Amino acid sequence: MENDLISKKELLDLTGISYGQLYRWKRKLLIPEEWFIRKSTFTGQETFFPRDKILSRIEKIKNMKDDASLDELADMLSPNPADVNISRETLKSSGIISGAATAIFDELAGEQDTFSFTSILHLYLLDKLLQSGEISGDEGKVLLKTLDENFSGLEGKNCDVIVIRKLGASSCILVSAPNQIFFDTNTKVAGRLNVASSIEELKAKLANAGIG
């Protein structure tokens, strides 16, 4: 665990940012509150961060801050869904979501002409797990149902979506993150995705495709 954390001092030293910038980004919610981990050390309380997450986040902010304002960045990085509706054709031509995922979605929800950000996110999560071969089409349906019924309760919070299998039967779990969960030995985790980072990826992809 110790190796996964980076102290604030080390972070500033490594990235070359100042205290002012760090606090400003924290204020603008570019760095989530839960990444600030307080620990007692021999010099008193110190703040630590999850090393990989904070380093990649700061790299991202440094790269993007010349092109976008901090508020725009905050929108892109926040776990809140963006306020966009995208037509079927636009989504299809952008190539973000595969046809297989869309077909499963259509089977459950009926053919829609436009997709809200939340639907696209569900599609995106499904697509990622399908593409990586981690889950099957039937499991995908379970996943979509779980997301559809329960996602609103976790909106704006960080969560993980997990697909598990035991003795040939599969199931899907939504769990607020960061959290540790443990399964019995017969249970196999088929696929696991972090929703907040997927939202981030999706927002970046939509922005690259010139939509949203």
Next chain:
Amino acid sequence: MKNERPDLKIIGNNSASGGRYDNAKVIGNGLITGDLDCATFKGVGDSRLQGNLKAGTAKITGSLHVDGKAEIGDMRVTGDLDLDGDFHARHCHLRGRFTTKAGVRADDLSLMGHITVKKNCEAESFNGEGQIRIDGLLNADRIEIKTYGPSRISEIGGDSIDIGKGSAASFGKIIKVLFVPSNWGNAMLTVNSIEGDDIRLSSTRARVVRGNNVVIESGCEIDLVEYTGSLRVNHGSTVKEKKKI
């Protein structure tokens, strides 16, 4: 759109239910039950709101107690503002007493008098004068603090930080009436840690000060200063340990 909202007026000792209004006004002793959403709120005397307050502008002369949270564009208070929930504002100018059991988020805060915040206080610019107590983190780009009475802030972080003891001459007349700073002698600010780029401190007691350019004026007791640029310590202050990084 604007005309669809009625005005609310409470005069004397009276109560009304909340709702959506254009202009809400309380003169005297008013109680509003339920959430209040209005373009302007004006309170003269004692107002109490049992619910959340949302207002484009608010002006309070006297006191306002909100049982919930408040979200306000421009706020001006002379007297007492007391909240149970979070306080969000673009600008807030207060002379008197400010208390919240939760946190504060604002662009521009200018508070003078008795200030108590139970959680974090975040602003682009924070200007506080008087007796200040913040149990969470004070995080602002520009922080300016003048203490008139013993003050305590858990942590301070920002870009430029300037802390010192206020002088009698600059203390506002209104505040002298509302709040007599009998304990000027020990108007020290006690902080666990101060982190910023440009830091100037006087009359401050701190465990750790970390910054780029640090100036310690008179009357400070600091355990550890870590700096990357320059450090200047006035002989009227004690710094136990200095570390250049």
